[in-house]
Amino acid sequence: xxxxxxxxxxxCAEGRAANLPCNHSTISGNEYVYWYRxxxxxxxxxxxxxxxxxxTNEMASLIITEDRKSSTLILPHATLRDTAVYxxxxxxxxxxxxxxxxxxAGTQVVVTP
Amino acid sequence: xxxxxxxxxxxIKTRGQQVTLSCSPISGHRSVSWYQQTPGQGLQFLFExxxxxxxxxxxxxxxxxxxxxxxxxxxxNVSTLELGDSxxxxxxxxxxxxxxxxxxxxxxxxxx
Numbered sequence: 001x002x003x004x005x006x007x008x009x010x011x012c013a014e015g016r017a018a019n020l021p022c023n024h025s026t027i028s029g030n031e032y033v034y035w036y037r038x039x040x041x042x043x044x045x046x047x048x049x050x051x052x053x054x055x056t057n058e059m060a061s062l063i064i065t066e067d068r069k070s071s072t073l074i075l076p077h078a079t080l081r082d083t084a085v086y087x088x089x090x091x092x093x094x095x096x097x098x099x100x101x102x103x104x105a106g107t108q109v110v111v112t113p
Numbered sequence: 114x115x116x117x118x119x120x121x122x123x124x125i126k127t128r129g130q131q132v133t134l135s136c137s138p139i140s141g142h143r144s145v146s147w148y149q150q151t152p153g154q155g156l157q158f159l160f161e162x163x164x165x166x167x168x169x170x171x172x173x174x175x176x177x178x179x180x181x182x183x184x185x186x187x188x189x190n191v192s193t194l195e196l197g198d199s200x201x202x203x204x205x206x207x208x209x210x211x212x213x214x215x216x217x218x219x220x221x222x223x224x225x
Contacts, residue, residue, distance in 0.1 A: 041201075042218055042219070043203050043205075043217050043218045044156070044203070044205075044216045046213050046214065046215060046216075049212070049213070087156075093210075093212065095168075096168060096169060097169065098144045098161065098163065098168075098214075099144045099145065099146030099161030099163070099168070099169060099207060100161055100169050100171075101158065101205075102158070103148075103155055103157075104155075
């Protein structure tokens, strides 16, 4: 699976949008972009995933560039509870990798009042 | 629907002992995978089971093993514990399509 590059940390003001970048320049055509987050001492929480098109759900929006070499996770109105480590993962959905995610170091996001 | 359930949540073991951790996946999920998280190495994939068969394995020594039962519940075992095995052990499950993997809250293991 392609590797990803994320900034180690970001600050965001409460109520503002948080834009989390991820670079995955070696992504293959059949690899998806996944985002998870991990609040301190808890298990990772699935946020969203996409292949080519932009995606939105109740938690966030995922914007993937046309060349698919980078993406941005957008938390529209950050709250203090969004303080967490955010992981961007590129993943191929094959039968031999269903349960496997390759985590990097992620981005520590701190939302401040 | 109940989420992924892991037991016990916290445990302390002595070097040389062995430990068994349990995981109940989300109802209907047949794939169960295990991860280890330490401050130094981050989140690392241990192994994955599907229909009682290990389908994928990470780069861990043979002291780490697992199994899956016919009801998809899974256990992982670590034998001859070392201090470096102190970690958060996470179980995750996914449905047959494998699209989304859901994690439990983890089991905190401390080896003294």
